[in-house]
Amino acid sequence: MRPTDPIPLEPIPLEAIRAARERIAGLALRTPLIRLDAPESPAEIWLKLETLQPIGSFKLRGAGNAIAAATPETLAGGVVTASAGNMAQGVAWAARERGVACTVAMPESAPATKRAAVERLGGKIVSLPYDAWWRAIETGRCPGVDGAFVHPVADAAVIAGNGTIGLEILDDLPDADTVLVPYGGGGLSCGIASAIRALRPEARVVACEVDTAAPLAASLEAGEPREIERIPSFVDGIGGKSLLPAMWPLARALLAGSLVVPLAEVAAAICLLAERARVVAEGAGAVAVAAALSGRAGGGKIVCVISGGNIDAALLARILAGETPEAPR
Amino acid sequence: MTARVGRPGLDAIRLAAEGLRGIVVHTPLVAYRGDPGDGDRSAGILLKPEIHQPVGSFKLRGVFHAVASLPAEAREAGIATVSAGNTAQALAWAGRHFGVPARSLMPDTAPRTKIDAVRALGGEPVLVPVAELFRYLRERGWESEPYAFIDPWTNRDVLAGHASLGLEILDDRPEVETVYVPVGGGGLLAGVGSAIRQLAPSVRLVAVEPEGCPSLHAALDAGKPVTVPCKTICDGVAVPYITEEMFPLLSELVDEVVLVSERAVRDAVRSLALENKIVAEPSGALALAAALAVPASERGESVCLVTGGSIDRDLLVEILSDDAT
Numbered sequence: 001m002r003p004t005d006p007i008p009l010e011p012i013p014l015e016a017i018r019a020a021r022e023r024i025a026g027l028a029l030r031t032p033l034i035r036l037d038a039p040e041s042p043a044e045i046w047l048k049l050e051t052l053q054p055i056g057s058f059k060l061r062g063a064g065n066a067i068a069a070a071t072p073e074t075l076a077g078g079v080v081t082a083s084a085g086n087m088a089q090g091v092a093w094a095a096r097e098r099g100v101a102c103t104v105a106m107p108e109s110a111p112a113t114k115r116a117a118v119e120r121l122g123g124k125i126v127s128l129p130y131d132a133w134w135r136a137i138e139t140g141r142c143p144g145v146d147g148a149f150v151h152p153v154a155d156a157a158v159i160a161g162n163g164t165i166g167l168e169i170l171d172d173l174p175d176a177d178t179v180l181v182p183y184g185g186g187g188l189s190c191g192i193a194s195a196i197r198a199l200r201p202e203a204r205v206v207a208c209e210v211d212t213a214a215p216l217a218a219s220l221e222a223g224e225p226r227e228i229e230r231i232p233s234f235v236d237g238i239g240g241k242s243l244l245p246a247m248w249p250l251a252r253a254l255l256a257g258s259l260v261v262p263l264a265e266v267a268a269a270i271c272l273l274a275e276r277a278r279v280v281a282e283g284a285g286a287v288a289v290a291a292a293l294s295g296r297a298g299g300g301k302i303v304c305v306i307s308g309g310n311i312d313a314a315l316l317a318r319i320l321a322g323e324t325p326e327a328p329r
Numbered sequence: 330m331t332a333r334v335g336r337p338g339l340d341a342i343r344l345a346a347e348g349l350r351g352i353v354v355h356t357p358l359v360a361y362r363g364d365p366g367d368g369d370r371s372a373g374i375l376l377k378p379e380i381h382q383p384v385g386s387f388k389l390r391g392v393f394h395a396v397a398s399l400p401a402e403a404r405e406a407g408i409a410t411v412s413a414g415n416t417a418q419a420l421a422w423a424g425r426h427f428g429v430p431a432r433s434l435m436p437d438t439a440p441r442t443k444i445d446a447v448r449a450l451g452g453e454p455v456l457v458p459v460a461e462l463f464r465y466l467r468e469r470g471w472e473s474e475p476y477a478f479i480d481p482w483t484n485r486d487v488l489a490g491h492a493s494l495g496l497e498i499l500d501d502r503p504e505v506e507t508v509y510v511p512v513g514g515g516g517l518l519a520g521v522g523s524a525i526r527q528l529a530p531s532v533r534l535v536a537v538e539p540e541g542c543p544s545l546h547a548a549l550d551a552g553k554p555v556t557v558p559c560k561t562i563c564d565g566v567a568v569p570y571i572t573e574e575m576f577p578l579l580s581e582l583v584d585e586v587v588l589v590s591e592r593a594v595r596d597a598v599r600s601l602a603l604e605n606k607i608v609a610e611p612s613g614a615l616a617l618a619a620a621l622a623v624p625a626s627e628r629g630e631s632v633c634l635v636t637g638g639s640i641d642r643d644l645l646v647e648i649l650s651d652d653a654t
Contacts, residue, residue: 029357029359030357031357032354032355032356032357032381034354034381034383035383037383037449039449049381051606051607052357052359052378052605052606052607054359054360054362056362056604056605056606271642274608274642274645275442275608275642276385277381278378278380278381278385278607278608278609278638279381279606279607279608280602280603280606280607280608281606309606310606312603313599313602313603313649313650314649314650316602316603316649317646317649317650320642320645320646320649321642321646
């Protein structure tokens with residue numbers, strides 16, 4: 001079906017992650033690690049606040065590294081990515097900083113607020129039918145659009161940029177036992193796990209998914225990539241119907257399983273983060289906290305990566321008022 | 330008898346910053362993202378999110394340092410303060426850290442969130458009518474009590490601890506031109522202002538108050554402390570007068586006092602949540618609201634202290650729904 005089979009990625013070498021840290025210093029924020037006040041939990045829970053990044057999510061790290069590492073010749077024709085949300089902003093931001101043109105392929109269904117966010121950063125938008133858009137992500141190509149393609153997930157430079165989070169976590173909490181990371185495309189968790197495995201192999205990096213769309217848990221159980229029945233929900237930053245093929249070998253090798261949490265617990269975690277940590281998290285950004293509070297990640301020192309906070313006002317207000325929004329019909 | 334409060338010196342401030350390492354977070358400066366279409370209005374604004382301190386506000390800096398500086402035997406007798414809520418949480422946190430009882434006199438109008446948070450930390454909130462709280466302060470009610478009293482505004486160690494925040498700003502952004510600081514009793518302004526005046530005298534210090542409780546503004550107009558009526562959603566800074574002890578220092582530190590409308594505060598709370606993903610209480614959003622009222626070309630690069638984030642959930646929901654259609 002695919003024109004080219006993706007080449008499976010290798011764990012990212014520590015040197016590449018350290019080089020990424022140098023490259024993105026001054027572009028992405030070195031975010032703080034703060035302690036969550038959660039006396040009811042058996043674990044000591046820490047929060048890595050990627051919500052504080054200038055685009056409201058971690059995506060600036062990977063995009064920033066990929067664009068900073070590229071040669072002027074590569075960038076001469078501008079950059080292209082395919083994303084419905086946070087990565088689009090990451091690439092647009094990093095491209096603007098480097099002074100190169102940026103085009104983002106978005107699905108026709110993308111909401112106006114996400115388009116506006118990209119345009120605000122000087123990005124040009126190309127609307128594609130959903131299938132064509134997904135094909136661009138699968139193949140890493142966007143036919144008819146000029147520019148170097150920055151893959152939103154399965155790109156070694158992007159994953160290395162994400163891995164800088166792992167370095168920072170261990171700088172701040174050298175004896176972390178477990179790092180919980182939301183699993184969307186897998187680029188965030190595998191980047192962090194590459195760094196952690198190199199520096200502190202005894203620590204576990206565990207993926208977190210929501211029970212309405214948990215392809216990694218299903219695939220790990222089956223021992224091979226599985227397609228699942230996906231129910232759309234307010235947790236829109238993670239949870240596809242299948243894994244990105246290039247990421248599967250890496251995820252299987254680097255991650256110590258996937259913890260699947262119910263939607264209601266994600267909503268409760270969003271409330272708790274707002275009240276006790278003064279953090280606004282989107283659904284994907286709160287799954288790690290839901291997993292930690294469930295007790296299923298065990299005790300010890302647990303770091304939850306709060307990946308992003310791009311949630312709209314009405315949805316946040318409903319969740320804070322105690323609702324667990326149902327799937328959009 | 331009133332002894333005027335002096336500036337904590339740089340050595341005392343650096344000592345405080347040293348002692349606070351590992352206790353408080355060195356909060357980063359983050360660029361304010363602004364509403365789409367804000368243009369120049371939101372340019373050049375850096376936020377200092379003190380809401381990410383362990384108790385959700387900057388207060389832990391000064392209170393912890395003051396408690397840690399007490400002689401051990403004085404501390405063991407217990408610690409006490411008066412507070413609208415955030416100082417009480419900081420005191421309870423310090424009490425838990427040292428294993429000593431921590432009691433705070435609080436107005437019975439304090440937000441539920443703050444009262445519950447004090448209890449959850451093992452502190453003892455004593456709720457009294459606002460008038461009684463200010464009478465206690467005027468009459469120095471603590472002098473007849475066994476607990477070590479931490480005065481949230483005039484205690485030298487509190488000010489030195491708060492001043493550590495000024496050091497961080499100058500370390501991270503030496504080229505800052507203006508710093509916006511919310512004022513309640515003035516402890517934060519006294520601390521941060523003292524650090525900045527000694528290290529970077531050309532930085533402009535702007536004190537910010539809600540229109541509904543302009544105690545420093547009124548005092549500067551009158552040339553002496555006066556009592557003003559207080560009606561504002563900014564419960565964290567609703568202090569109706571600047572004390573005689575604090576007034577000389579504050580008036581010598583500030584370049585300007587600006588007043589902010591309730592509407593502008595609500596908008597700033599909303600924008601901090603949606604654009605910068607941080608939950609601020611109304612008084613924590615005052616500084617941003619003030620900076621947004623001035624074009625970037627006039628104020629230059631500006632740091633806004635986002636001082637606290639203890640907001641009742643109902644109020645946050647209401648503010649998030651303000652402009653929702």
